[in-house]
Amino acid sequence: MRHSATFQGHTASIYALAPGTRPGHFLSAGGDGRVVEWDLHHPAQGVQRITVDRPVYAVRYHHGTGSLFVGTDTGGLHVFDLEQRREIQLFEVHGLGVFRILQLANGLVACAGGDGSLSLWEEQGRNGLRLHRQIPLSDGKLRDLATSADGSTLAVACGDGCIRVLDTTTFNELSTVEAHSGGCTSLAFHPFKPVLMSGGKDGSIGAWHTAQHFDAVHRFKAHSGSVYAVGFAPDGMTMFTASRDKTLKAWNAQDLSPTGSLPRPVGSAPRSVNAMLWVDRMLISAGDDRLVHGWVPDR
DSSP: OEEEEEEEOOSSOEEEEEEOSSTTEEEEEETTOEEEEEETTEEEEEEEEEEOSSOEEEEEEETTTTEEEEEETTSEEEEEETTTTEEEEEEEOOSSOEEEEEEOTTSOEEEEETTSEEEEEEEOGGGOEEEEEEEEOOSSOEEEEEEOTTSOEEEEEETTSEEEEEETTTOOEEEEEEOOTTOEEEEEEOSSSSEEEEEETTSEEEEEETTTTTEEEEEEEOOSSOEEEEEEOTTSSEEEEEETTSOEEEEETTTOOEEEEOOOOTTOOOOOEEEEEEETTEEEEEETTSEEEEEEOOO
């Protein structure tokens, strides 16, 4: 992968990336409380969508309603009507942060809370959200959420080191995987294969077979710091990991052998890499250097 673009405008660490309001766009948010939308083809033309008075840990745009969901470090869940550019709801059901917001295949919106609970929300059109259910899962923070390709299962990264796998119809627990000492911090299902990948506070990566009760396929030390994000290229051939150890690494998804670290962009100080996102054919990364970087495959 080669560095192809820098998106500059945040004044504090960036913690969250999400798809934007239209194709070829994405959202970034972080410690400055700003949610900015970017066009892949015009890096210098970021548009500030909203601002809140707290650091933002999670963001998600819903295309059907035009709503923007924003989770903050104190556990607030803000709902904005982007067309009218106004906040329509604020819920305070989590403590210690909302770390991930994910729309499920059944239409519910799931939030991973720093209080160790999973909140599930029903969408009410332009009237925002209504709390459907709140499920305590862990004594530690819930740091990430991922759904299987068919949407039938939800994996939850828990601060007690476990991955809890839930059925998205009843939200009964299907499996509990003891994954990482110190806490599980990131998750990603392979787009085609029955494999769930996890990253931990211990810097390790785990591969789990989803068709065999989430038995361990492989575990290995990948980073010297917490693995804040793990994900696959759209073709499923390469896996990427982002870490507090200031590196963004690539791995062969077939055998999980390392293929190298992505080079530090010119002008970027070495800082924690906190988030990743694929938009079209570009890998987007962001972190404590306050910049968003775009990466494309080598020619």
